Amino acid sequence: MMAHGHVRPSPGCPRCRRGHAPWKTARPEAVATVALVGSPNVGKTTLFNALTGQHQHTGNWPGKTVTYHAGFVEGVEDLLLVDLPGLYTLDAWSPEERVTQEQLALYPFEGVVHVVDAAHLARDLYLLAEVLETGLPVLVALNMWDVARREGVDIDVDQMAALLGVPVIPTVARTEEGVQALKAALRRWLAGTRSPGRPPRYPQRVQEAVERMQTLLAPWLAEWPLVRQRWLALKLLEGQLHLLDALFPPEQARGLRARVAALREEYRRRWREDPALVVADARYGWAEGLWRAVATVRRERRFHLTRAIDQVVTHRWLGIPLFFLVMFLVFHLVINLTDPFIAWVEDVFQGPIRHGLLWGLHQLGAPLWLRSLVVDGVLAGVGSMMTFLPGLTLLYLFLAWLEDSGYMARVAFVMDRVMQAVGLHGKAVLPLILGLGCNVPAIYATRTLDRWRDRLVTALVIPFISCSARLPVYLVFGMAFFGPSTVWVVWGLYLMGFLIALLSAAGLQRFLGAEGEAGPFLLELPPYHWPNRRVIGRQVRQQVREFVVRAGTVIVAISVFLWVLMNLPWGVEDPRQSWFGRVSTWLAPALEPLGFGRWEAAGALMSGMVAKEVVVSTMGQIYLGELASTPTRLGPPSAEDWRQDLQVLGPGLWTTLMEAGRNLVGWRPAVFTAAALEADARLAVALREHFTPAGALAFVVFALLYVPCMATLAALYQEFGLRWAALAMGYQVSVAWVSAWVVHQVARVLWG
Amino acid sequence: MLRRSSSTSSPSVVPLDQLAPGSWAEVVRVQGPLRWRRRLYALGFRPGTRVYVEQRAPLGDPIQYWVQDTWLALRRQTARQIWVRPVAPRRTPPENGTPLSEEV
Numbered sequence: 001m002m003a004h005g006h007v008r009p010s011p012g013c014p015r016c017r018r019g020h021a022p023w024k025t026a027r028p029e030a031v032a033t034v035a036l037v038g039s040p041n042v043g044k045t046t047l048f049n050a051l052t053g054q055h056q057h058t059g060n061w062p063g064k065t066v067t068y069h070a071g072f073v074e075g076v077e078d079l080l081l082v083d084l085p086g087l088y089t090l091d092a093w094s095p096e097e098r099v100t101q102e103q104l105a106l107y108p109f110e111g112v113v114h115v116v117d118a119a120h121l122a123r124d125l126y127l128l129a130e131v132l133e134t135g136l137p138v139l140v141a142l143n144m145w146d147v148a149r150r151e152g153v154d155i156d157v158d159q160m161a162a163l164l165g166v167p168v169i170p171t172v173a174r175t176e177e178g179v180q181a182l183k184a185a186l187r188r189w190l191a192g193t194r195s196p197g198r199p200p201r202y203p204q205r206v207q208e209a210v211e212r213m214q215t216l217l218a219p220w221l222a223e224w225p226l227v228r229q230r231w232l233a234l235k236l237l238e239g240q241l242h243l244l245d246a247l248f249p250p251e252q253a254r255g256l257r258a259r260v261a262a263l264r265e266e267y268r269r270r271w272r273e274d275p276a277l278v279v280a281d282a283r284y285g286w287a288e289g290l291w292r293a294v295a296t297v298r299r300e301r302r303f304h305l306t307r308a309i310d311q312v313v314t315h316r317w318l319g320i321p322l323f324f325l326v327m328f329l330v331f332h333l334v335i336n337l338t339d340p341f342i343a344w345v346e347d348v349f350q351g352p353i354r355h356g357l358l359w360g361l362h363q364l365g366a367p368l369w370l371r372s373l374v375v376d377g378v379l380a381g382v383g384s385m386m387t388f389l390p391g392l393t394l395l396y397l398f399l400a401w402l403e404d405s406g407y408m409a410r411v412a413f414v415m416d417r418v419m420q421a422v423g424l425h426g427k428a429v430l431p432l433i434l435g436l437g438c439n440v441p442a443i444y445a446t447r448t449l450d451r452w453r454d455r456l457v458t459a460l461v462i463p464f465i466s467c468s469a470r471l472p473v474y475l476v477f478g479m480a481f482f483g484p485s486t487v488w489v490v491w492g493l494y495l496m497g498f499l500i501a502l503l504s505a506a507g508l509q510r511f512l513g514a515e516g517e518a519g520p521f522l523l524e525l526p527p528y529h530w531p532n533r534r535v536i537g538r539q540v541r542q543q544v545r546e547f548v549v550r551a552g553t554v555i556v557a558i559s560v561f562l563w564v565l566m567n568l569p570w571g572v573e574d575p576r577q578s579w580f581g582r583v584s585t586w587l588a589p590a591l592e593p594l595g596f597g598r599w600e601a602a603g604a605l606m607s608g609m610v611a612k613e614v615v616v617s618t619m620g621q622i623y624l625g626e627l628a629s630t631p632t633r634l635g636p637p638s639a640e641d642w643r644q645d646l647q648v649l650g651p652g653l654w655t656t657l658m659e660a661g662r663n664l665v666g667w668r669p670a671v672f673t674a675a676a677l678e679a680d681a682r683l684a685v686a687l688r689e690h691f692t693p694a695g696a697l698a699f700v701v702f703a704l705l706y707v708p709c710m711a712t713l714a715a716l717y718q719e720f721g722l723r724w725a726a727l728a729m730g731y732q733v734s735v736a737w738v739s740a741w742v743v744h745q746v747a748r749v750l751w752g
Numbered sequence: 753m754l755r756r757s758s759s760t761s762s763p764s765v766v767p768l769d770q771l772a773p774g775s776w777a778e779v780v781r782v783q784g785p786l787r788w789r790r791r792l793y794a795l796g797f798r799p800g801t802r803v804y805v806e807q808r809a810p811l812g813d814p815i816q817y818w819v820q821d822t823w824l825a826l827r828r829q830t831a832r833q834i835w836v837r838p839v840a841p842r843r844t845p846p847e848n849g850t851p852l853s854e855e856v
Contacts, residue, residue, distance in 0.1 A: 089794040091787060276790065280790060525823035
């Protein structure tokens with residue numbers, strides 16, 4: 001056995017061209033690497049967090065869109081724990097499952113910590129059998145020990161450890177009970193000899209077939225001493241042929257695939273059975289034997305509370321209204337509590353921080369262009385990111401709470417029928433509805449979906465849901481052109497957004513095709529429990545940090561990019577002569593068929609990338625000549641400025657807190673606060689001069705559907721990578737163009 | 753070659769989605785692609801295990817079951833692949849425990 005601290009070579013990655021150990025970049029000299037596996041809902045991630053604390057490294061698996069987490073275990077030196085995606089069996093259909101299976105097959109882990117749910121041990125034993133089959137040393141964490149006790153499940157831990165031949169440690173990840181014992185066990189385990197345990201035995205005919213498969217593979221694996229050959233042979237016999245693609249270059253994999261398939265076929269013909277099912281039966285036999293030997297169930301009433309709650313929450317008539325009520329409350333709290341803070345954060349950035357920076361730059365004698373770049377480019381980007389933070393933090397908190405309590409699974413259960421119609425998972429309902437408030441948190445809310453594919457499709461259609469920032473655009477144009485029928489135009493736009501989102505989802509599912517058949521729809525409805533403060537707090541902190549680091553970078557980059565466009569060539573006075581104006585002029589002909597092929601419209605839409613409501617202010621600046629970019633604003637702040645800043649920081653904060661408090665108690669229909677926005681009469685006149693009514697209608701449709709804002713793009717980039725974010729942008733612009741064109745044509749015919 | 757599997761031709765064997773809420777059944781066999789079957793097996797829908805039908809979702813689909821000590825919801829189209837034989841509720845819990853029969 002490997003001694004603690006021994007460095008193992010990486011398994012010949014140059015040949016397969018798929019990095020096997022992305023976390024190695026976190027700390028190349030990492031010594032003992034241990035995998036953490038377990039099925040969903042067993043508290044694996046909670047245990048991971050409890051073991052590693054803040055020392056985590058997060059990223060994507062190379063070539064996959066699956067997120068991995070790796071971290072050093074606090075108090076156990078040089079132990080890198082890799083949290084592999086959760087699964088019920090070691091079959092590999094979804095990208096998440098493939099990652100887990102391939103890692104276990106190929107990467108030389110020092111061992112595996114398998115987290116099982118003590119309260120539902122019977123079900124987790126199948127996976128345990130598969131984990132033992134890998135031949136890796138195993139340590140079992142019997143998690144949810146408290147729940148098992150409460151529910152009257154007694155497990156003889158010593159007996160279980162003796163039968164399995166591996167250490168078994170009871171834990172309660174939520175309260176961190178047993179975590180110290182687990183760390184101690186890990187320390188002992190790593191220092192001593194680690195037993196691979198006793199996996200199930202298969203019938204002789206299967207054993208022979210596995211050996212033949214191993215013989216077939218042996219020459220190919222000569223350079224791969226660390227690959228678990230016996231296990232690989234078994235998995236291939238079970239038909240998991242994709243493992244070949246992960247291991248060998250394409251030509252070799254193809255050649256081997258045929259021979260492996262032939263061997264499998266030969267077995268099936270000879271014994272008239274699928275080896276996969278024989279092996280599965282052996283595992284179940286083993287699992288049942290083990291269960292009988294170690295567990296006793298005292299007869300007690302179980303889950304009565306969960307059933308009682310469910311009678312209301314999933315009730316035939318009450319279930320759906322209750323879901324909308326919960327959504328309404330979340331909206332109310334998030335929007336109304338954070339609304340005052342958003343304004344305050346903006347004030348702080350525009351006031352004290354901006355002035356402080358300008359003062360500093362002035363002291364350093366920085367040129368005007370640099371001052372402008374810093375305050376109007378970088379600081380504007382950082383500021384716009386910060387305005388999202390209060391709302392996002394609160395929303396993350398609610399989502400984590402709803403998810404951890406078990407309610408989210410009920411939402412999926414109640415609403416699944418609706419989502420089924422467009423090929424989405426029931427859990428997709430929540431992000432879609434959150435999109436009405438703001439698309440950014442909605443995209444992050446797709447994390448509650450288990451499968452990457454569902455997450456992607458949901459996130460790609462969310463931008464069509466009309467967020468609250470788009471309302472000012474509708475209202476300004478509505479007031480200018482449609483008078484009292486504005487209400488209908490606005491409703492029509494909201495409805496159109498939803499319809500296009502749902503249709504796109506159905507279309508995308510069909511278009512993405514084969515990868516989607518990741519197995520039957522399964523939804524576990526875990527027993528309710530009161531969420532643990534520490535678990536929620538940790539999760540929210542982690543999510544906020546990720547947003548700031550990853551999305552924040554993109555937002556600042558786009559903000560700087562727009563600054564460059566608007567301010568170059570330096571000193572430009574007429575916006576039309578700036579690069580921004582030139583790009584707009586160049587883009588305008590593309591909008592001609594839509595009825596608004598003017599550079600002003602193109603420019604307003606482009607600046608709307610910052611945030612949709614900016615479309616209105618840009619139009620004001622362009623049409624009414626208010627484009628204020630005078631160098632005086634870049635001078636050192638005056639005494640009056642500082643006085644105002646003190647006002648913002650002191651009394652301003654107090655007013656904000658009071659207002660948030662008032663909003664919490666009183667009801668204010670926040671989505672429509674923008675209605676209070678006074679429609680600028682002068683702007684309305686200017687718009688009527690430059691747009692036809694049909695063009696105006698087409699313009700708002702375009703504004704509804706094209707890229708929501710740079711923060712949404714950043715969120716898509718953070719969650720799905722550059723390729724999907726770029727594709728999403730292209731798709732949104734195309735849909736917007738086609739829809740606006742259709743609307744323009746129809747409106748022209750109707751209105752003559 | 754018209755031999756049919758005795759289990760499916762027997763009148764008492766029905767697809768799982770046909771059962772009314774509140775009934776117990778024993779899984780006879782699971783149809784569908786191998787991968788589906790293995791996933792369903794792993795969650796407890798395998799020959800010989802008992803399933804309790806808890807309720808349908810408000811819009812009729814999916815359906816909530818109690819199997820191997822957990823609440824699981826399946827869409828109709830999946831439940832249709834699972835053939836079961838209705839049984840009377842058991843009084844004494846087997847190894848997995850079926851305390852529901854006492855509560856219902």
